Amino acid sequence: MDALAADFAAELDRQDELAPFRDEFVSAEPGLIYLDGNSLGRLPRRAAERVRAAVEDEWGRRLIRGWNEGWFTAARRLGAQIAGLIGAGADDVIVSDSTSVNFFKLAAAALAARPGRRVIVTDDLNFPSDLYLLQGVARLLNQGHTLRVVHSPDGLSVPLEALAAAVQPDTALVALSHVAYRSGFLYDLPAVTALTQAAGALMLWDLSHSAGAVPVDLAAANVDLAVGCTYKYLNGGPGAPAYLYVRGDWQAELLNPIWGWFGQRDQFAMAPDYAPAPGLERFLVGTPPVLSLTAIEAGVELVRAAGLERLRAKSVRLSQYLLTLWQAWLEPLGVTLNSPADPARRGSHVALGHPDGWRINRALIESMHVIPDFRPPDSIRLGLAPLYTSFADVHEALRRFRQVLAEGRHAAYPAGRPAVT
């Protein structure tokens, strides 16, 4: 059978044991190929019903009683469910705030745990928000912390040796994205954690681009700290609250730098002085946004039902299939692979590069009914969400991508994203 033919994709879909999960998601626009589940996952059908119930039955009918009927415990309950997806104990993950706020909390807590050390190691593939937060924490603490930013020689990946060389006895914290937001580069999490801890530093992983698509075993790797978002492969909804992980033995020692009442021991005693909750609740701050919190559960349940080994296996098949089509159809037209070629070193999205990447991305969205996204300077990211992305989606998306280039459709769009002034 011709690997480039649509029939071949259809056959792969027939063989896909995860194919039935596609029907668990709302697919409201026929013909749309959605390849941005790495940015915002699709709406699980059950999530719509859960949110409706939270609005009408809980807020509308139960009113303030909702707090004692599930809202107060939602952060823990959802945390325990997510824990099962990242190899953490049920008591070691809690849902709270945004990924950025959680990252701030854990980075500041980690630096306080290594008072004699002044270096934070990260890399230049890291998500900008994580870099900004580290810069801000260093400035706020005013103790002379500096960032040591490991440079990616090819813009796609960071050699383990380069990272190892940067982690020194002066290093308090190593903070990295497990899967890099642009290239999709996948770190060897156990190896990096081990070399970090061998140097006496704490390890903080951002799992935003891996949880739900790439198996993670925090406990096996003895990871100190982690954060992640719920709105990508976990399908928790736009801006859904994030989670944080603190290894059990750190929970009584580390302090949240933001002392809010949800982090207080015996919160409703309303005592005048802060006393942190004994466990992970100390990393909560204020009242959580219940409706957005409620939306998370359905997507997480689907990921759990599918199982991460199966999801990862499909994700690799999808991305390898995408590379086959890229090589045949797009590489000859000047499109580069801006992700690692080795699937073992890649998460669940593939970045393709072109000097006109911005225009091509707009043409795909606005004239071809394909939704990827664009990341500067030249990457079009194609997110493969194994719960609902089909091989036929990949085939048709790359066919349309080729058509854009062949017909020069992208020339109709402005040359670059407008700068914000």
Next chain:
Amino acid sequence: MDALAADFAAELDRQDELAPFRDEFVSAEPGLIYLDGNSLGRLPRRAAERVRAAVEDEWGRRLIRGWNEGWFTAARRLGAQIAGLIGAGADDVIVSDSTSVNFFKLAAAALAARPGRRVIVTDDLNFPSDLYLLQGVARLLNQGHTLRVVHSPDGLSVPLEALAAAVQPDTALVALSHVAYRSGFLYDLPAVTALTQAAGALMLWDLSHSAGAVPVDLAAANVDLAVGCTYKYLNGGPGAPAYLYVRGDWQAELLNPIWGWFGQRDQFAMAPDYAPAPGLERFLVGTPPVLSLTAIEAGVELVRAAGLERLRAKSVRLSQYLLTLWQAWLEPLGVTLNSPADPARRGSHVALGHPDGWRINRALIESMHVIPDFRPPDSIRLGLAPLYTSFADVHEALRRFRQVLAEGRHAAYPAGRPAVT
């Protein structure tokens, strides 16, 4: 007519020009008297439809495109609407995070603006989370900041002179709740702001218990900073994101201590170094919880439609009526007034005290279909939300309160709230 008769309440409701607003809210449980709108406002009918649309039409159908079709601008748009309720310019209020996280951001920013001063003035009526956050900021900055906590001599209010005496040339920041969470004490916001600024300190108001029920004019009083929640009198839904206000001339000078990508100038340039957005966006941090954000608008619109002068006038009428009934029915049974008696010094809830307050509160909720709430050591708070609380509600609630005491119904409940261990 007998002021204690149910007919009298019915007549007051007939004369109430805001009475039609009651129908704008879901009232799912007949006979329930809800007096906890100062903690969680009722569900506006229109909010249910807005959230449904955000889930099904925006997330479900538009997917990632939702960000460019309203989600990115929601923080600003909602901020501008709330600004109109607190006397702020449309560009001076933005919705973000929780009240506690916003309070942390503004408190840290304010202290950095007064580097030579080391005292934070607050009072012991303040909401515990605000006290904890100030304690935490002082510890985190590690610059020797201390709290000067003005003591309320009667537990109900703070004399202006006591506050004035505490604000000295060493004072960097004065942080207070405009309306105290327990007693409902209402500060003279312009006078406190003026004396604070006369001493060279910055003024940070927490408006959580006033916005939507008590007129506030931040601009007229030249207030520096403010925060507030949206889920009380604004009816934004459980844990709905909070807002923050920064006076225009401070916006380019103050820095958010949490440097996230939503606070970055030209966020999607994905530059490696933090450069704060020129305006109020610099006080954003991470991706906002869109569904909870969406729920806010309907409640704010209702407050705007009713108008704060009318809302305040009705609130005062409701609370004065409540005091009449308290005096006749409850004071003889040992129930104290735990709020200021002067309506000019009181927000929109009334606290009634009793040594068995915890049990009475449980009896009201569980056997009398009345929902107030309890705050230690002995206060039962009765929230009067002028958009939907009726005079008949007040009459019937106090009648049932009297019945609990007369029949000793509270004796069936445990003597105090269980401590969290």
